[in-house]
Amino acid sequence: PVPEIVTGRRRERDERTPGTRVMGILNVTPDSFSDGGLHLAVDAAVAHARELVANGADLVDVGGESTRPGAERVPVAVEQERVLPVVRQLVSEGIAVSVDTMNAETAERAVESGAVIVNDVSGGLADPDMVRVVRDTGAGFVVMHWRGHSDRMYRNAEYTHAVEEVRREVELRVAELIVLGVRQEQVVIDPGLGFAKQGAQNWEILAGYERFASIGLPVLVAASRKRFLDGVGSAAGAPPRDRDLATAAISLLAAERGAWGVRVHDPAPTRAVLDVWDAWRAART
């Protein structure tokens, strides 16, 4: 069966299954934790994951390859060296883990190590073997809207109607996956904020949330600290970590619209606003 964290129905605050899931981001790249050796990076990453969970993350999204615009590809062996030890340790501590990878072999080995979700920004397009891994393992599968690797990301940000085109492309991709044997209940969709979308287009996507919800699949909103937030709810040009308040506001707006989950660097502000929202709803007479 597909892991409960993927299919679990939305519950009120006192139930175990979370309403809108808070997915904490764990980028295991040496520059993100320490410029020391890999071992340091793994230990630091595990410590950071524990902190994410302590601050309210329902699951931790472990990635070993930055997908920032213009980022270089990382060799699969390096990605696995970074990611797999962390996945194994977090799973052993009872933490729900998703693996953020475009590589089928990494996904397969992470799921074999206990990861319950494959979060592939390419939705299975980057590695033709990914569909087999997702289909055969039954893991949750985050299918994000994607129009190509970081090196040509912005050249693909041409839309006449961004919301409708992104919606259509996501819908078509999911239909292809189902034809290829992936079960619908495995799938979470994600409009891919910042991927082949610039500035205002990201806000159009958020404003068009209902269009994505109307596809009828769980929706993951991943706006955390992204460039399009610059200057909104924070000073223009401020460092990305200053965008956590704006991120929490988007988490609340997404949760109110029934989002399956929100993907954030710092769960604390998001957890705080979701707790406020739960208290508000619970008091309804």
Ligand SMILES: Nc1nc2ncc(COP(=O)(O)O)nc2c(=O)[nH]1
């Ligand atoms: N599902 C999903 N996964 C992602 N992984 C990485 C990034 C890049 O952002 P980061 O480097 O801040 O994690 N963005 C997404 C996203 O928008 N959706």
